[in-house]
Amino acid sequence: MSAFTESALLKKLSELNPSQQSIQTLSLWLIHHRKHHTVIVQTWQRELQNVPEPKKLTFMYLANDVIQNSKKKGPEYGKEFSNVLPKVFGHIGETCSSDKLLGSLGRILNIWQERGVYDPKAIADYRARMHRETSAATAANTAGNGSDTAAGHKHNHNSSSSSSGNKAERSEKREKRKHEERHMKSKRSRGSHHQSASVETPAAEAENGHTPPYLPLGEPPEPEELIKALTSIENSASSDALVRERIAKLPPEISEISCITKLEDKDKAKVLAKQVNEAVDLLNEYNARLSAEMEERTKLAAMLRDFQAEQKELLAQAEQRLDEHKKKLAKMLGLQKEIHDHLSNLPDLTQLPDVTGGLAPLPSAGDLFNTLH
Incomplete structure (x- = not known):
């Protein structure tokens, strides 16, 4: 594989797209250069904060692939990503509002919890940071009703909280149920096809109307x-x-x-x-x-x-x-x-006249003037 440089990493991240081939190719390259994991993860975090909202999800798919497929090689990436993921999910919670993006990230967290990638407390923290913007908006709306009477304020606050809580709970249960159904379907598919090599890419899943996290192929064996x-x-x-x-x-x-x-x-x-x-x-x-x-x-x-x-x-x-x-x-x-052509057009020095006896002296200015007249 090509040698690691930070400029090469920046170029590859800029060329990253949501296709399976693009994500898996870059993931293999990053795992191969895992001794540079600190620089790689820091650069990944910095670039994620600067890319448009849709590409943030692609960056998270890449992190998911690297974290899961590098476990056999060593824990470097898992530990290094755990240092920046709280800030990353906090950044996404503050800057992103797409339900599609937040839902896809929620499914990644479900998979991490199911496979024991990170501690459940850490995953709960990531989820809370990701939904911080929604909580802040709810609090702002509640504060905006401060002109109401105390009783009315309390009633509206409780109703809003209850409604939001029920809605969030229903959404979470629905998301979990869909995830379990997909997981069981995936298991049945692997059992009947002996783990087919085809893995649906995020782009293909988007066309089919759903966007579960990119599930990478296993780590290549030695x-x-x-x-x-x-x-x-x-x-x-x-x-x-x-x-x-x-x-x-x-x-x-x-x-x-x-x-x-x-x-x-x-x-x-x-x-x-x-x-x-x-x-x-x-x-x-x-x-x-x-x-x-x-x-x-x-x-x-x-x-x-x-x-x-x-x-x-x-x-x-x-x-x-x-x-x-x-x-x-x-x-x-x-x-x-x-x-070669230039050399062939140069004069042959051996063909020049012999000047070992010396050249005739140059004419003086007077001689030249007389000659002209």
């Missing part, structure tokens, strides 16, 4: 970790030929209920019961191994998806660098040709 996971699959239950052969050779009478009626004495019944018990134990153990293998293969599919996404991003960067270097090479070759 090559050694991926190789280890692939190797373990080679020794999985489905490739255990010995156990499969034992199951194939089980006597048919242990699965045929009609065979029970053919038993003639107690000893044969005991033998059959022993065979059935052994077969049940064998099948239970093998089924458990197969279930574990399914989970491993699901995890492996996610690892391959994330690894492929990272490699595509690295490939795109390598192709971009190659294109830049090709352009530089073309310029250098053009300069080389110009220099």
Whole structure:
């Protein structure tokens, strides 16, 4: 990946857009340069305060991606962002009024709480700071009615507070219910599609009429970790030929209920019961191994998806660098040709007359005057 500089970071932040590819690409770059996390987070905070309201949400999606995907590498980003998030949510609460923005940020906070990204008290503080402007407006409206009688003022204040509280509570419950429904739907989708690589981007979600937080792909695994996971699959239950052969050779009478009626004495019944018990134990153990293998293969599919996404991003960067270097090479070759042409047009010094004996003296001013007349 390209080297880290603050100017490069500012350029990438200015080019950031709400698409999944843009957010994920920059997130990978930031995680790669996590040793500069202090400068990165401070720059992110400063730029977020200066961008238009819609882009503030994109900046928060980026932070969400970096915080969640950097946990394996280390806690640097999680701790550093926790130092600035109170100010960030306070800034958003003071300067932003879009219900869409505040609702999307509320869903990000729900996800952080659900996944244990931050302490519930910290998340409650973020939420309170984000809604500070609404609370201030309510207080201002209440104060504006000070000319009423004390009883009327108290009645209006209580009614307004009760109404606002009920409305906020209903809104919070509705938002939580929608979030849970989306979460369950997402789980069912992952279960049926084995964690499909497609993740709906914020732009696409906006087109569909809802804007839940951008849920990033998992953190790309290290090559050694991926190789280890692939190797373990080679020794999985489905490739255990010995156990499969034992199951194939089980006597048919242990699965045929009609065979029970053919038993003639107690000893044969005991033998059959022993065979059935052994077969049940064998099948239970093998089924458990197969279930574990399914989970491993699901995890492996996610690892391959994330690894492929990272490699595509690295490939795109390598192709971009190659294109830049090709352009530089073309310029250098053009300069080389110009220099060569210039040199070929210069006079050959070896063809000049021999002046080792000295040149004739220059004519005097008088000689030149006489010559002209």
